[in-house]
C-alpha cells in the first residue's frame with residue numbers, strides 16, 4: 001500500500017440509523033451488499049470517553065454487553081441492506097486458513113463455526129469477518145453470484161487464507177478469477193505495523209516476494225533522539241540498526257495473494273486505510289493496547305436480485 005493511502009482518512013457514508021460505514025467504490029449494488037464498518041454509530045459505551053458518542057463495536061468482547069453487540073450488528077445490517085433483520089453469519093476466528101461455506105441457518109447457530117473465511121451463494125444473508133488491525137478482504141464472483149469474506153492478519157496471510165478461499169470458490173462454485181472482484185478493507189498500515197523477525201521469517205518461508213512487503217523505519221521519536229542511551233539495550237546486537245523497526249505491509253500482502261489467485265489488478269479495490277493512524281474512525285488493537293472493539297466487513301447477495309431498495 002502506498003503511504004499516502006494509509007494516511008488519508010476515508011469519508012464514511014452516514015446511514016439513516018447513524019452508522020458510519022464504507023461502501024466499496026464502484027461495486028454493482030444491483031445484486032450485491034457489501035461494506036466495511038467504522039467505529040462510529042452504534043450503542044457501545046465500552047471503548048469511548050464518558051462524553052463521547054457511543055460506538056459500533058461488533059465483536060463479543062469482554063468489556064461490552066452481549067446485548068449491545070447484537071443490537072449493533074442489527075444496526076450494521078440495516079445500514080448495509082436496509083433491513084435490520086437481514087441474517088448475519090460470522091465465524092469464531094483464530095488466524096487460520098479455514099474457510100467454510102455458509103448456509104442461511106448458520107446465522108442462528110449459538111456457536112458459530114471456527115474459521116477465518118466464509119463463502120456464501122445464497123441470497124438474503126450477510127457473511128462477515130471481524131477485525132481491529134487485521135485486514136478484511138471481500139471477494140465476489142459476478143458471474144456465479146458467490147461472495148466471500150476473509151480475515152487476514154499476518155498469521156492468516158502466511159497460511160494463505162485469501163488464496164485458499166479463492167481456491168475454494170473455484171472448487172465449490174466453479175468461479176473463474178476473471179469474474180472476481182475484491183476489496184481490501186481497513187487494517188494496520190505499513191506506516192504503523194512494526195513487527196518482529198518471526199514475522200519476516202514467516203513470510204520468507206512462504207513468498208518469493210516477501211522482502212518487497214517489508215521496510216525499515218527509523219524511529220523519529222524525539223525522546224529517543226534526545227536520550228539515545230535509554231534505548232540502547234532494547235535490541236539484540238546485530239539484528240537491526242539502533243532505532244530501526246521492521247514494518248510489514250499487510251494490505252499489499254493481501255493484494256499480492258489476490259493477484260496470485262488470478263484476479264485482475266483493476267478488479268481489486270483498497271478501501272479504508274490504516275486503523276492505527278485513524279483512532280477517531282477505526283478500532284485498532286495495537287493502537288489501544290489490546291482493549292478495543294471490533295469492526296466488521298460484510299458481504300452478501302441481495303434478497304431479490306436486481307431490486308433496488310436504497
Ligand SMILES: [Zn+2]
Pocket residue numbers: 006188189190191192193274275276277
Ligand atoms: Zn498507520
